[in-house]
Amino acid sequence: MNVVIAIPAYNCAPQIGRVLDEITDEVATRVSEIWVIDNRSTDDTLERALEHRRTGRLTNLRVFRTRQNNSLGGTHKVAFEHARAAGHTHVVILHGDNQAKSDEVGLLLDHAQAHPETQTVLGSRFSRGSLLQGYDAKRVWGNRVLNGVYSAVALRRLEDLGSGLNLFALRDLDPATYRRFADKLTFNYELILDLVARRVHFAFVPITWREEDQVSNARNWNIFRTALRNLALWRLGRSTSEPVADRDYEWDEVQ
Ligand SMILES: Nc1nc2c(ncn2[C@@H]2O[C@H](COP(=O)(O)OP(=O)(O)O)[C@@H](O)[C@H]2O)c(=O)[nH]1
Numbered sequence: 001m002n003v004v005i006a007i008p009a010y011n012c013a014p015q016i017g018r019v020l021d022e023i024t025d026e027v028a029t030r031v032s033e034i035w036v037i038d039n040r041s042t043d044d045t046l047e048r049a050l051e052h053r054r055t056g057r058l059t060n061l062r063v064f065r066t067r068q069n070n071s072l073g074g075t076h077k078v079a080f081e082h083a084r085a086a087g088h089t090h091v092v093i094l095h096g097d098n099q100a101k102s103d104e105v106g107l108l109l110d111h112a113q114a115h116p117e118t119q120t121v122l123g124s125r126f127s128r129g130s131l132l133q134g135y136d137a138k139r140v141w142g143n144r145v146l147n148g149v150y151s152a153v154a155l156r157r158l159e160d161l162g163s164g165l166n167l168f169a170l171r172d173l174d175p176a177t178y179r180r181f182a183d184k185l186t187f188n189y190e191l192i193l194d195l196v197a198r199r200v201h202f203a204f205v206p207i208t209w210r211e212e213d214q215v216s217n218a219r220n221w222n223i224f225r226t227a228l229r230n231l232a233l234w235r236l237g238r239s240t241s242e243p244v245a246d247r248d249y250e251w252d253e254v255q
């Protein structure tokens with residue numbers, strides 16, 4: 001396994017330092033590199049990440065800035081493409097707003113190491129053993145409804161459609177499909193349906209999910225509607241989104 005942890009970060013200056021602090025030395029030694037991908041934040045996210053790098057504690061930490069704001073889905077594309085080009089085999093996506101616990105990256109790696117046929121391991125907020133701390137009741141409910149509807153249509157138990165802590169094996173991803181998916185926050189819904197359609201072996205592992213000082217940029221009803229629309233299109237065998245033109249998924253390393 002040659003793993004990179006990619007941390008999409010947009011306007012999470014208060015939290016990004018905690019995300020990095022919580023990466024234990026044990027987790028850091030299990031991965032090749034740790035990438036903060038600042039998605040053109042308008043607050044001090046970038047500066048906070050650079051401050052942490054200057055402490056030198058995480059020797060394999062690198063900080064990048066995208067050339068455009070690519071939203072969360074677009075940042076997945078940036079991470080996958082750069083990881084593939086650099087020869088990594090796995091990408092952990094860890095949200096930069098500290099809702100997940102960084103040390104739980106280890107749980108996903110453990111699972112992949114114990115199950116060679118299952119290399120994509122998704123953190124789940126809604127499984128037996130998951131721990132929710134302060135997560136808004138409306139969002140819990142909305143997620144549970146979507147999980148149920150998706151599971152019924154996909155004919156398999158989908159315990160969480162898109163948490164902020166996931167391990168993807170690049171061999172399990174098809175650039176020809178994910179490049180077409182929307183750049184916005186519904187990317188993960190499209191991706192999981194794509195994994196189901198391509199009969200990829202993936203597993204869910206329960207994680208902790210917190211809500212403390214995070215400000216969500218997600219527009220809940222919009223996401224809910226798009227999620228159902230995508231599911232209907234998928235069931236009908238139609239593509240869930242159109243290829244996007246004029247996007248720039250390049251980044252620059254910030255020293
Ligand atoms: N909303 C948003 N989030 C982004 C963007 N780029 C990266 N992210 C990260 O994506 C994660 C999820 O976004 P968030 O608004 O917290 O959504 P939620 O956790 O699903 O409510 C956060 O860690 C953000 O830092 C972006 O352009 N927009």
Ligand SMILES: [Mg+2]
Pocket residue numbers: 095097099164214216
């Ligand atoms: Mg969040």
